[in-house]
Amino acid sequence: ITPFTLRYTLNEEGGKFDACSADEEETARQIMRAASAIGYSGPQDCDIGLGMPSPNWGTAVEIALKGIKEIGGGSLTFSNADITLIALDETPQAVFDRVVGDLDATLPDVFSLHAVLPEKIVVDGTGEDDTVIEFVATRSPEGLVQLRGRLPDDEIKEIVLSYAHAQFGTDNVYMATRDDEDLPGDWAIRVLAALEGLSQVQSGSAIVQAHYVQLRGVSGSRDTSGEISRLLADKLGAAENFEISIRYDELLDPLLNIPTPEECVDRVNAVLAASKIVFEPSSAALTDDANETVDKIAEILRECSRTQIEIGGHTDSQGREIMNLNLSQERADAVLAGLMERRILTRNITAKGYGETVPIADNGTEEGREINRRIEFRLLTDVQVSENPEAAEALPTPTEETEAPSEQN
Structure with a gap:
């Protein structure tokens, strides 16, 4: 592991490891015990590998973790034998001096501590504020x-x-920067390091300032946070103040091969195209063939628990309109219930009956009416979900109709 890196941050939201390295499992357990002792409750993971700079690595980390807790929070970065402690900007000077002095006295030989009590950091995030000197790069999904x-x-x-074109593609980069000849001499190095970090996330942002670099994003790899931590510690130097916030999204993980929402719905509708869900005449009871189709759909949806889906029920135009609407709702509900019986998570699935209002064929022929009697699965956008969180709420109140729906429906 090069550089041999550990990075821990602590703030009002709690502590987290951006990177953790150890030479063996016992050292990793020592580090996690020390982290737990200061309130850490996250994943108990460390990368195991060669390159540890001292046999006292675990002890040094344990001492430094106690120090970051005592100082009230901040960031702690080990890059080989170099340790950087960046305190929170509201840390009292007396507390900072006392904790840093204790760390200097108790850390094992070989390790070198660099501690910083920073001035308050103001982030604009647009790159357009004249009072905040920064470079900003954003990457969309x-x-x-x-x-x-x-x-x-x-x-x-x-x-x-040129570097951005190489990392992201020529057609994907838009530049709207301005010249400032008063920037620090290492500005270009900081910008290029931030862009290299941004290239490792699916989407996100990078902000570069004279004494601070921030990188946020979403990635399909659990290792991205650690890799970016090593990158910035190596390119900028362990003594630099940088912040990393990378969220892992399993849907982006190529190793899991989880289908996209669009793929989920397409696969379901491919099953329906080959074998419709049919019901007993004038009822919402699934036939044996329909149950086999629901079995196939359930297998697909086991990998699609985060996809917002609507089950739409449709009828032909024979019979009373309100009765067709009610029947279509009952049938959509029956399919949803069938999925629940098969232990499919349905918190993101809604059922809605459309009755005869959305024909896709001519209701004047038997063939057309057969096509219109159907169940459809539709992908819902976030906007549609927020506008209609419960499909049933959109239905009109049933009247006191007593006429039975058409047998054909």
């Missing part, structure tokens, strides 16, 4: 990258643009 904020001159601008 579609892969489009925007570069804004400040760069030293046209030569550096060309270097940054």
Whole structure:
């Protein structure tokens, strides 16, 4: 593991490891025990590998973790034998001095501590505020990258643009930066390191300031946070103040091969195209063949628990409109109940009856009416879900109709 890195951050929301390295399982357990002792309750994972700079690595980490707790929070970064402690900007100077002094006195030989009590950091995040000097890069889920904020001159601008083209693709990069000749000398290095980190997430943002770098994003790998921590510690130096917030999303994990929401619905509708869900005449009772189809759909939906789906029930136009509407709702509910019986998580699935209002064929022919009597699965957008959280609420109140629906329905 190069550099041999550990990074722990602690704030009002709690503690988390951005990276953890150990030479063996016992050292990893020592680190996790020390973290638990200061309130850590997250994943108990450390990368195991070669390259540990001292046999006292676990002891040094244990001492430093106690220190970050005592100082009130901040970030703790080990990069080989170099340790950087960045306190929170509201830390009292006396507390900072006392804790840093104790750490210097108790850390094992070989390890070198660099501690910083930073000035208050103000992040604008647009790159357009004249009072906040920063470079900002954003990457959308579609892969489009925007570069804004400040760069030293046209030569550096060309270097940054070429690098971004290489990382993200020529057609995916939009640059709208401005020149600022008063930027620090290492500005280009910081920008390129931030862009390299941004290239490792599916979507996110990178903000570069003179004494601070922030990288946030979403990734399909649990290792991304640790990899970016090592990258920034190596490129910027362990003494630099940087913040990392990477959220793991299993839907983006290529190893799990979880289908996208669109793929989920397409697979279900492919099953329906081959074998319709049919019901007993004038009822919501599933036939034996329909139950076999629901079995196939259930197998698909086991991997789609986070997909917002609507089960739509439809009838032909024969019979009273309100009775057809009620029947279509009952049939959609029956399919939803069938999925629940098969232990499918249905918190993101709604059932809605449309009656005869959405024909896809001519109701004037028997063939057309047969096509219109159907169950459809539809992908819901976040907007549709927020506008209609419960499909049943959209239904009109049933009247006191007593006429039975058509046998054909």
